[in-house]
Amino acid sequence: MTETLTRDAHGVLVEPATLKIERLLPGPVDRVWSYLTDGELRRRWLAAGAMDLRVGAGFELVWRNDGLSEADDVRPESFREEERMTSRITEVDPPHRLSFTWMDDGEVTFELTPQGRDVLLTVVHRRLPDRAMSLCVAAGWHTHLDILVARLTDTAAPSFWSTWTRLQAEYDSRLPK
Numbered sequence: 001m002t003e004t005l006t007r008d009a010h011g012v013l014v015e016p017a018t019l020k021i022e023r024l025l026p027g028p029v030d031r032v033w034s035y036l037t038d039g040e041l042r043r044r045w046l047a048a049g050a051m052d053l054r055v056g057a058g059f060e061l062v063w064r065n066d067g068l069s070e071a072d073d074v075r076p077e078s079f080r081e082e083e084r085m086t087s088r089i090t091e092v093d094p095p096h097r098l099s100f101t102w103m104d105d106g107e108v109t110f111e112l113t114p115q116g117r118d119v120l121l122t123v124v125h126r127r128l129p130d131r132a133m134s135l136c137v138a139a140g141w142h143t144h145l146d147i148l149v150a151r152l153t154d155t156a157a158p159s160f161w162s163t164w165t166r167l168q169a170e171y172d173s174r175l176p177k
Contacts, residue, residue: 009146010108011123011138012173019125019138023145026152027119029112033095036110045148047085052164053092059100061085065160073161086097102127121145127144134175139167 011021025032035041038051045068050071063083066075075081091099092105099109106127123141128134143164150157155167 009142010170010174011141013134014124017126017128017134019058019076019128019141021141021145022140023121023149025119025121025149026116027114027117029095029114029119032112032119032152035152045151046144049089051089052054053089053094055092058086058088061087064174068160069157070159073159075161076165083128100101115119131175131177138175139164140169142167
């Protein structure tokens with residue numbers, strides 16, 4: 001996984017309202033797929049919530065970011081201890097592609113591409129409403145994916161809120177104004 005060390009881990013806006021972020025992860029692809037679709041495994045890096053893997057199925061994501069790392073981070077005042085979002089699956093092609101709605105009009109797609117023993121995970125978040133949300137989402141996906149890498153490699157996860165805060169400032173200087 002030497003590419004993980006050299007690939008820029010930052011997301012980029014590929015269109016004004018579309019963020020793309022990639023990570024090279026240890027495979028196999030079925031293992032990574034389970035971390036996207038199994039609520040208990042997803043809870044360890046992103047958000048809990050059972051999924052019925054069929055197009056049109058609704059589900060709820062439940063974030064408890066305070067519990068994603070060992071550190072006693074200080075949560076920013078603008079966030080609650082628990083966040084919830086109702087979504088609907090818009091595309092599913094196990095174990096390679098999963099898309100679902102995000103809030104009112106956004107959409108997130110996970111694409112898994114085998115690369116030898118590793119798996120390239122590409123996350124595309126579409127229809128970000130404004131720059132402030134783009135900064136929040138970019139820092140969020142980046143932090144959550146760093147935690148996913150830690151879970152898949154059995155290493156210590158970074159502190160969620162301090163990492164997110166640092167990354168939000170980095171994205172502020174990286175994303176177009």
